[in-house]
Structures are given as structure tokens and as C-alpha cells.
Amino acid sequence: MSDPSEAPTDFAPRAGRGVTAATRQRLEALHTRAKACLERGDHDYAHDLLTQCIAEDPGSLIYAQTFRANIAKKYAGGGKKSSMFGSLVGKTGRAAVAKAAGKGAWTEAFTAGCQALKKNPVDLPVLRELATGCGELGHTETQLFYLRWALDLDLHDVETNRLGGEATAKSKQYEQAIACWQRVLKQKPEDEEARRAISRLSVEQTLHEGGYDHELLKGEGATPDLPAIRVSDLASKESDGQPRRPATISAEPAAEESIVPPLSREELEEVVEEEPKNLTAAGQLARILHVAGESTAAIELLRRTLAASPDPESPDPESPEQAKLEEAQLQMTREHVEATQDRAKATRKPAEIKQAKQAMVLSNQAELEVFAARAKRNPASVRDQLELGLRLKRGGNHREAIKALQAARGDARREAEVQLHLGECFQHIEQFKLAASSYEAAIKASATESAHASEETHKLALYRAGVLALGLGDLDRAENRLTELAGHDFGYRDVSDRLDKIADLRKNA
Incomplete structure (x- = not known):
């Protein structure tokens, strides 16, 4: 009898082809063995087992995640990791992957890719080939996973960002797509493809968020390119001295008005100084500063402009x-x-680490201000209240976070998430009964949700409820919740150690 861990050589996944129940069962057994190897530190064997899983089912996000976690654990360890990774830069196994993929031999392609990553875990070209293969097979989740992995290794890699921009645009993740193309543009300021992509995606994002039918808006022909920005759109004033609102974008410029290049940085600075509420000019200048590497100045400019606008006396304080x-x-x-x-991460210099921490503080403060303003404008918006609550919680203001999170409980789709965050906030302010009640509500809500994202929420809620009960001396509840969690995922955090602790406490009682 052949070894059941051996991958069949005649299996070649095709776009749209599913995995049979028998194959799925065999791969799940391999995955379980691989996780056990990972936990005991046998990373090479775990890598081989996971290679078989990925080669036969490249669309499985769980296999890909475990595969990456195994590599991360294998190479964890400070200086050794850094020196090894550094020596591997430039060595790539892309050719073998591309050759197999070109023949449609997908099993061989993914096997070659995984084997290449075993030799060089920072092989960006191989990660891009794996992502491309997943995309061709229609496996969007794993395609984006490999691209995110590559970006984690090098956020500014041009080719990875190109692929990321294309893939996220197809998934209608416009914000992520624009960010990828902006990074391309930052590395290559003259890249016309990146400029066109950002322009196109900005329009598509607006249409998507506004619920417009793109085909109806296009009419008979293709959507024309947008004209260049007019100086008059940004800086001209009407006869009453008030800033003129930008004209509606049209396919062709008006006959009497010539098209000129966008305003320069210096010109925009003058407009912003004279008109601190000019949202359009501030946005243009902020983008120039951001691309030039002056992100802190760009963010501060937007904060000042948003604080000055809109006019508090305006009956309609929000505008597009x-x-x-x-x-x-x-x-x-x-x-x-x-x-x-x-x-x-790259330099490990104290100054860079300090700057990264300052950036996190600045980011949370900016997000907090935006969502506080939105929640104030739209107090009935569950989404805005939830986002505000999360930022308040992140900033350590747990009492105010509780108020916002309680206002966000109206969305049944986010009930489990909201209750989990509420429980953590209540626990921080030592309202343990309320925390326990929120955790139980999160467990109940996440158990009834079908979304994949709720699985992690469910496990974390079980863990939080069990740990809190253990801390309060409620061994029965702690054991029930942690045992339930262990039934879902025995390797979750330190659940097995905590169950052993409960057993010891019962023995010594």
C-alpha cells in the first residue's frame, strides 16, 4: 500500500474544478499532521506536508496560512533570521514555477513554488508566481494572500504592487488597489500606467460607493479620459469673492476655456493659505506632499482643513x-x-522605531477625529459608531468607547464583533460581570453567524470568557468555555495549558 501522505501525480487542478470529498478528507489529514509537526518544531516535514496540500488545493486559504506560519516559525529568532534572509536575496526559483504554469501543470507549478520557498523564504518572484497562478484558477482569496505576503516582505516592490493593484481592483477593493498603484507611482513618478489606474479607480470607487450603474453611465461608447485640472476649478472666485465650486467634469473642455497643467505645489500652497476651507486645493496639495515623502505634513494639512470645514452654521455640514x-x-x-x-523592521534603528510608534499615534488620532465627526453628523449610523468605538478603545479611552460600541449594537451582522469589543472594554475598567455578559453575547452571536470571519471572533470570545471565568474562580464556566474552544482548535493560544491548570486546581481544592 502506498503512503497516504504521497500526493498523486495525475492530479492537475483546473480553473473551476473542485476538490473531491475523498481528496479533501486526505488533505485535511495531511494538514492536521502538518500542524502537529509545526507545534513540535519539525518545520521541514511540516513544509513538505503542506506543499502537498497546497499543490492539490491551491484555493485553500487555511493551507496557505498554515504554510506561511510554519515558515515564520522556522526562521524566527533575531539575528540568525536576518542574516539568513539577507543572504538569500536575489536567489529565486521563479523559472521552474513559470515553466510548469505555462504548460498548465498546476500541481507541478505549486509544488515547485513551495519547494522554492523552502530554500528561499523571501523569494518575491515566486510569491508573485503563486499569486498569478491562483488568479488564473479563480482563487481570489489565496491570490490576495500571496500578494499580501510579498508586500509584507517588501511594501514598495513595484511588480508586486502592480499585481496587487490589478487583483484588488478586480475584487472591487478600490482603496487597496489605489494604495498599490500609489506606491508604484512613488517609486516611478513618470509611470503613466499607474497614473491612469489611480484616476480610473478613483472614479470607479466613487461610482461603487454611490451605487451607480457603471454601464448606464458609460452610454454607448467607452468612458472618456478625464480632462486635466483647470486652474479656475481650484483658485478662481466669483464676483462676490467666494471660492468658486469646481465645475462638473465633462468629456470635453468648454470651448472658451483652455486646459492647462495642474497647479504646482507652490501655487496650491498659496491657494490653501488664502482659502483655508478650500477642500479641493487642500486635497491636491496633501497628495503632492504625501508622494514627496512628507506624509506628516500632508496629514496635518488635511486635519486643519477638515477642522475648518464645513461651516458650523451650514444646514448641510457634510459634502462629497x-x-x-x-x-x-x-x-x-x-x-x-x-x-x-x-x-x-528593515533597519531596527531606535530613531526609526520611534518614528513608527509616533506614526501609529498620529494615525489613530486622525482616524479618531474623522469617525468622531462622522458619528456626530450621523448618530444613527451603526458603522460610524463602531469605527469610533474601535478608535477610542485603541487609544485607551474605554469608557467613551463603551458608549459608542453600545450605540453600534443595531447591526446584527456585526453583533458578535461589537459584543466582544464591549467585553474587553468592560474588563479593562473592571466591570467583570458586564464583561462576562458581553462575552457570552458574543459567543451566542458568532455561533449563529455563517460568515467565515466570525470563526475567529467565536474562538476569541470563548477564550476571553474562559480566561475571565478562571480569573474570577468560576472553574465550571472556565472549563466549559475553554473545553468548547479546544474542541474547535486545540492549538489556540494557551488553551491546553489553561485546561491543565483548571485540572490542577480541582485536584488541590
Whole structure:
């Protein structure tokens, strides 16, 4: 009898082809063995087992996640990791993967890719080939997973960001797609493909968020390119001295008005100084500063502009321009955090680490201000209340976070998440009964949700409830919740150690 761990050589996944029940059962057994190897430190054997899983089922996100976790654990360990990774840069196994993929031999392609990562765990070209293969087979989740992995290794790699921009755009993740293309543009300021992509995706994002039918708006022909920005759109004033609102974008410029290049940085600075409430000019200038590497100045500019606008006396305090500027501010803060963390990881210099921490503080404060303003404008918006509550919690203001989170309980789809955050906030302020009640509500809500994202929420809620009960001396409840968690995932955090502790406490009682 052949070894059941041996992958069949005649299996070649095809786009749209599913995995049979028998194959799935065999792969799950291999995955379980691989996780056990990972836990005891036998990373090479775990890698081989997971290679078989991925080669036969490249669309499984769980297999890919365990595969990456095994590599991360194998190479964890300070200086040794850094020196080894550094010596591997430039060595790639991409050719073998691309050759097999070109023949449609997907099992061989994914096997070659996994074997290449065993030799060089920072092989960006191989990760890109794996992502491309997943994309061709229609496995969007794993495609994005491999691209995210590659970006974690090098956030500013041009080719990875190109692929990321294309893949996330297809998934209608416009914000992520724009961020990828912006990183391309930052590395290659003259890249016309990146400029066109950002322009196109910004329009598609607006249409998507507004619920517009893109095909109806296009009409008979293709959507024309947007014209260049007019000086008059940004800086001209009407006869009453008030800033003129930008004209509606049209396919062709008006006959009497010529198209000129966008305003320069210096010109925009003058406009912003004269008109501190000019949202359009502030947005343009902030983008220039951000691309130039002056992200802190860009974020501060947007904060000042948003604080000055809109006019508190206005009957309609929210405008599309303001919402767009808020989104730009959030995006810039996230990119700034990513960039500073990337530098800190690469250099390990105290100054870079300090800057990364400062960027996190700045990001949370900017997000807090945006969502506080939105929650104030739209007190009935469950989403805005939840986002505000999360930022307050992250900033350590647990009492105010509780108020916002309680206002966000109206969305049944996010009930488990909200209750879990409430429980953690109550526990921080030592309201243990309320915390326990919230954890139980989170367990109940996540058990009834079908979304994949609720699985982690369910496990964390069980863990929080069990640990809190153990701390309060309620051994029965602690044992029940932690045992239930162990039934889902015995390797979750320190659940097995805590169950052993409960057993010891019962023996010594």
C-alpha cells in the first residue's frame, strides 16, 4: 500500500474544478499532521506536508496560512533570521514555477513554488508566481494572500504592487488597489500606467460607493479620459469673492476655456493659505506632499482643513468633497504607518522605531477625529459608531468607547464583533460581570453567524470568557468555555495549558 501522505501525480487542478470529498478528507489529514509537526518544531516535514496540500488545493486559504506560519516559525529568532534572509536575496526559483504554469501543470507549478520557498523564504518572484497562478484558477482569496505576503516582505516592490493593484481592483477593493498603484507611482513618478489606474479607480470607487450603474453611465461608447485640472476649478472666485465650486467634469473642455497643467505645489500652497476651507486645493496639495515623502505634513494639512470645514452654521455640514478628503486622510495615515513600520523592521534603528510608534499615534488620532465627526453628523449610523468605538478603545479611552460600541449594537451582522469589543472594554475598567455578559453575547452571536470571519471572533470570545471565568474562580464556566474552544482548535493560544491548570486546581481544592 502506498503512503497516504504521497500526493498523486495525475492530479492537475483546473480553473473551476473542485476538490473531491475523498481528496479533501486526505488533505485535511495531511494538514492536521502538518500542524502537529509545526507545534513540535519539525518545520521541514511540516513544509513538505503542506506543499502537498497546497499543490492539490491551491484555493485553500487555511493551507496557505498554515504554510506561511510554519515558515515564520522556522526562521524566527533575531539575528540568525536576518542574516539568513539577507543572504538569500536575489536567489529565486521563479523559472521552474513559470515553466510548469505555462504548460498548465498546476500541481507541478505549486509544488515547485513551495519547494522554492523552502530554500528561499523571501523569494518575491515566486510569491508573485503563486499569486498569478491562483488568479488564473479563480482563487481570489489565496491570490490576495500571496500578494499580501510579498508586500509584507517588501511594501514598495513595484511588480508586486502592480499585481496587487490589478487583483484588488478586480475584487472591487478600490482603496487597496489605489494604495498599490500609489506606491508604484512613488517609486516611478513618470509611470503613466499607474497614473491612469489611480484616476480610473478613483472614479470607479466613487461610482461603487454611490451605487451607480457603471454601464448606464458609460452610454454607448467607452468612458472618456478625464480632462486635466483647470486652474479656475481650484483658485478662481466669483464676483462676490467666494471660492468658486469646481465645475462638473465633462468629456470635453468648454470651448472658451483652455486646459492647462495642474497647479504646482507652490501655487496650491498659496491657494490653501488664502482659502483655508478650500477642500479641493487642500486635497491636491496633501497628495503632492504625501508622494514627496512628507506624509506628516500632508496629514496635518488635511486635519486643519477638515477642522475648518464645513461651516458650523451650514444646514448641510457634510459634502462629497469633505467625505473624499476624509478618506484621503485615512488612506494617507495608513500608508504612513506602513512605510514607517517597514523602515523600522528593515533597519531596527531606535530613531526609526520611534518614528513608527509616533506614526501609529498620529494615525489613530486622525482616524479618531474623522469617525468622531462622522458619528456626530450621523448618530444613527451603526458603522460610524463602531469605527469610533474601535478608535477610542485603541487609544485607551474605554469608557467613551463603551458608549459608542453600545450605540453600534443595531447591526446584527456585526453583533458578535461589537459584543466582544464591549467585553474587553468592560474588563479593562473592571466591570467583570458586564464583561462576562458581553462575552457570552458574543459567543451566542458568532455561533449563529455563517460568515467565515466570525470563526475567529467565536474562538476569541470563548477564550476571553474562559480566561475571565478562571480569573474570577468560576472553574465550571472556565472549563466549559475553554473545553468548547479546544474542541474547535486545540492549538489556540494557551488553551491546553489553561485546561491543565483548571485540572490542577480541582485536584488541590
